[in-house]
Amino acid sequence: MEEKSISDIIEEYLKQILGESSQIEIRRSEIANHFDVVPSQINYVIKTRFTIQHGYLVQSKRGGGGYIRIERVNLLDNVDVLNSLIQVIGDSIRERDAYDIVRTLYDEKVVTRREGDLMLVALSKQTLNVNDCNVEAQLRARILISMLNRLRYES
Amino acid sequence: MEEKSISDIIEEYLKQILGESSQIEIRRSEIANHFDVVPSQINYVIKTRFTIQHGYLVQSKRGGGGYIRIERVNLLDNVDVLNSLIQVIGDSIRERDAYDIVRTLYDEKVVTRREGDLMLVALSKQTLNVNDCNVEAQLRARILISMLNRLRYES
């Protein structure tokens, strides 16, 4: 609430720009310079906060005229996006990544908070409570994909 | 009953702040420092006095910019129904019985159609897909109970 990390601040900055147009192109060194951090911090922010689980697609190009492009996408509307999301989940997913996906659905108003919470408790480590972490992650993937498919058919 | 423990004092302090806004974010080390106790004492206070049974949700994040967030939620009055259902479930439940319970919740308007559907796919034999039927029934019980516990409060 008070002391945000610089990564949080950069995240907010990028999302604020993304609020105006659904797609932005940035120059890594410029952003890094603007917030007085090393360039690789921008990669960290993107890798942890702008994944497909969060509802973002990222492309980039190196060399002169290079850029990082961030695009906001809807998880369930676009078949390709949903397919890539399911591909990312694969047959196994960590609690944290599942949480990010449900949070995105909530942010996109695809599900209500109550619906999202019901999904979350079914995906939580505490509820699944399986000894083998791999088995747990596989089970979580099956539950999440089933729920996503259920939501897809409805919309 | 005479001498308040330091845990009681910390509890009061946090609840006083929660009286002003329904959600607070604290830094564990700051609170610990303020009351001159070890940081893990804050975990103890939270674990014993800010549970969902008491009407609080807690989330946290480690690392730089880390925090502990405490949110006060409104407990609902149909708790008795949920309690008795949880007792019926026990530590194991068949798919058919789980379906009946969800159906009851839907008929009683405790959950919407969509919420009920999301619950059902997470409880189905096909989704869980566990070899051992007993393990499957136990897992189903944990998921259903977690979901019922989520229905105890309003969002």
Place this chain on the structure above:
DNA sequence: TAAAATTTGGTCAAGATTAGTCAAGAATAA
């Protein structure tokens, strides 16, 4: 045109910064 130089972004691992767990011992209540 081909090689070299320059200009971008990418990866990874070490160190720093926070919170979580657990169990032993102390204090309090029954």
Place this chain on the structure above:
DNA sequence: TTATTCTTGACTAATCTTGACCAAATTTTA
């Protein structure tokens, strides 16, 4: 006394920050 609750700290885990080194694309030079 005995049981429960509280306090403490050593150890663990997650997240963030930084920088050295790598890779790709473009531009300049031979």
